[in-house]
Amino acid sequence: MKIVIFTADSNGGYPVPAVKGGAVSTLIESLVNGNSKQKQCDMTVVSFYDQIAADIAKTKYPDVHFIWVKTPGIFRMLDGITFWGVKTFLKKKKAISFKSVFSLLWYIRSSSKYLKKNIFDDVVLENNIPIAAIIKRSGYQKPYYYHFHNTPRINANCKDVFNNCSGFLCVSDYVGKEIEKGNNPIGPVPEIKVRTLYNCIDTNLFKPMQETERLLTRKQIYEKYNIPESQELIIFTGRLSKEKGVDQLLQAVKNMPNITVLIVGALLSGLNLTDSYQEKIRKLAAELGERVIFTGYVDHQVLPKYYNAADLAVLPSMWDEPAGLTMIEAMACGTPVITTRSGGIPEYVGDVAYLLDRDENLPQNIAKSINDYLELSSEKQEKIRNAGIQRIREKFSTDHYLEKFIECIDE
Secondary structure, eight states: OEEEEEEOOSSSOOOSSOTTOOHHHHHHHHHHHHHHHHOOSEEEEEEEOOHHHHHHHHHHOTTSEEEEEOOOHHHHHHHHHHHHHIIIIIOOTTGGGGTTHHHHHHHHHHHHHHHHHOOOSEEEEESOGGGGHHHHHHTOOSOEEEEESSOOOOOTTOHHHHHTOSEEEESSHHHHHHHTSTTSTTOOOOGGGEEEOOOOBOTTTSOOOOHHHHHHHHHHHHHHTTOOTTOEEEEEESOSSGGGTHHHHHHHTTTOTTEEEEEESSOGGGSOTTSHHHHHHHHHHHHHGGGEEEEEOOOTTTHHHHHHHOSEEEEOOOSOOSOOHHHHHHHHTTOOEEEEOOTTHHHHHTTSSEEEOOSTTHHHHHHHHHHHHHTSOHHHHHHHHHHHHHHHHHHSBGGGHHHHHHHHHHO
């Protein structure tokens, strides 16, 4: 079976291998890695060019074909001007979506030419709606599939491409149900074309430490950030945006002097304080003083140490999140999770996380859930931790991701 995967975005053009990060690129690399070991198909990945990514691909994944799309300098310059203009003059909240628009157009042009000249058994387009133009421009016929990591909000004037799509791989039942609706830009999609392919994580990386190692790691992180030993540690991972709900957590622990919150992500000093939400975060953090710590960027490979060091992970998503990667990362490390009934999150965490409603009582309910967990006996706490570890290993490990991916496009 010959499969080609097209992957591009307008948020900076993350390559595969995922040397610059990016959730979608990381998941595609999981497929690449799986196929390098299992050799279940003849796989080609069409990616934005990056020298480091190309070097890694050559040495680590010699059995997978990589087609590199190099963006001309003039297009990169236009990207920079456009991004600066949108950010400066239009002040769009989603200015990041304009970071590589011209690079994306070049990618579509190059990929269309490539697809026109080559024959594959299956074509998979990853997430980005505008790359539907690859199918339209190349004149390619079935079978081709779209892999949605988010709920589509536009159809990029390619409704015919979506109407003729052989199938849709969705990261949750929630996303599948959304595209089946008639008011969705690409909908209504027939239920028979929808398959659920849950996201996964590397459980060889995200895993619980042995107790001696965990206590040592906890001690090191407490010393690094000057956290008193008497404090319980709550971790929040994610960007500082209203959708991620960090304000709900900070309100929740306002009257909990025994709690320190470790916010892993953007530095407070890097915030645009003209944004009313970010100004709110700054004020809440100031009120809590030393009990709120902003770590800044933490490398993906190091993140499991932070999860292992924490008593709880609180991730109160305030939007209909398609999936819940940070939730399952924490659970895989044995860190219990408090989160919300949002989008596809309940499908990922099941009944082994504290699931709360997104309402006006959320801060109080977060505080109650924190106290409820901390007041449990050590035996009951360990039972919750082990249930989370087992769930992620069984359902969301990269070990079986390629197999499930191929099943979805062979269905």
